[in-house]
Amino acid sequence: MIKVNHLSKSFGKQQVLHDITTTITQGEVVAVIGPSGSGKSTFLRCLNLLESPTAGTITINGKNITEPKTNIAQVRQGIGMVFQHFYLFPHMSVMDNICFAPMKVKGWSREQARRKAVELLERVGLVDKAEAYPSKLSGGQKQRVAIVRSLAMEPDIMLFDEPTSALDPEMVKEVLDVIRSLAQTGMTMIIVTHEMRFAQEAANTIYFLENGRLVEKANPQQFFSGPQNERARRFLEKVL
Numbered sequence: 738m739i740k741v742n743h744l745s746k747s748f749g750k751q752q753v754l755h756d757i758t759t760t761i762t763q764g765e766v767v768a769v770i771g772p773s774g775s776g777k778s779t780f781l782r783c784l785n786l787l788e789s790p791t792a793g794t795i796t797i798n799g800k801n802i803t804e805p806k807t808n809i810a811q812v813r814q815g816i817g818m819v820f821q822h823f824y825l826f827p828h829m830s831v832m833d834n835i836c837f838a839p840m841k842v843k844g845w846s847r848e849q850a851r852r853k854a855v856e857l858l859e860r861v862g863l864v865d866k867a868e869a870y871p872s873k874l875s876g877g878q879k880q881r882v883a884i885v886r887s888l889a890m891e892p893d894i895m896l897f898d899e900p901t902s903a904l905d906p907e908m909v910k911e912v913l914d915v916i917r918s919l920a921q922t923g924m925t926m927i928i929v930t931h932e933m934r935f936a937q938e939a940a941n942t943i944y945f946l947e948n949g950r951l952v953e954k955a956n957p958q959q960f961f962s963g964p965q966n967e968r969a970r971r972f973l974e975k976v977l
């Protein structure tokens with residue numbers, strides 16, 4: 738469970754997140770949507786301390802990760818993150834990309850890491866690409882490898898920051914299908930996305946951010962059939 742309590746974040750004089758309080762339960766899938774610059778990525782990045790909150794607390798499974806003495810590396814081990822740009826290591830094969838962190842951080846043997854990698858690559862339909870280098874993969878394939886690389890660390894929580902925004906349209910579906918199937922495994926996931934149909938289908942909860950405020954939180958059915966918030970209503974009129 739993730740408890741966010743009065744979270745605020747400023748960059749210099751610009752306050753980007755304002756007093757966000759919410760709880761995300763185990764297995765919940767949250768889609769974070771809202772206009773450009775509303776603070777969606779910053780909110781996500783605070784959850785694994787890629788950005789440090791200016792005020793407020795974040796508690797994950799009972800542990801306050803915003804305390805000064807927090808071991809940030811340890812916190813991040815339990816939280817996978819997938820970015821818009823895949824950030825695969827270009828000089829390593831798909832297999833080595835996936836095995837690198839489990840071997841280095843978790844101390845797994847090469848054999849153990851490879852077994853896990855093969856199992857995950859099978860899940861995303863890419864086992865035949867295990868020895869390929871990233872430059873030989875399509876954008877959709879790279880993103881699926883990036884997802885597998887995160888999953889190989891066996892995280893409790895997965896964060897996705899616009900995972901399909903850099904993809905050609907025909908590759909969006911293959912990546913969303915992987916995320917959708919992951920949602921069905923009971924993984925806790927927070928996804929910043931511009932894919933409204935996906936948010937509607939895959940999420941349990943929609944968060945709508947406006948100017949750094951969490952102005953609406955609703956289940957997808959309620960939200961997409963008529964948001965309470967006026968700004969959310971106008972936003973949906975434009976994007977749907």
Ligand SMILES: Nc1ncnc2c1ncn2[C@@H]1O[C@H](COP(=O)(O)OP(=O)(O)OP(=O)(O)O)[C@@H](O)[C@H]1O
Pocket residue numbers: 748753771772773774775776777778779780
């Ligand atoms: N590292 C940073 N330093 C300074 N300002 C930042 C930084 N990161 C984000 N911002 C600013 O914070 C605001 C919110 O940015 P953020 O990327 O969180 O919004 P977003 O809702 O994810 O936007 P988009 O949908 O366009 O990706 C923006 O005004 C942005 O310029």
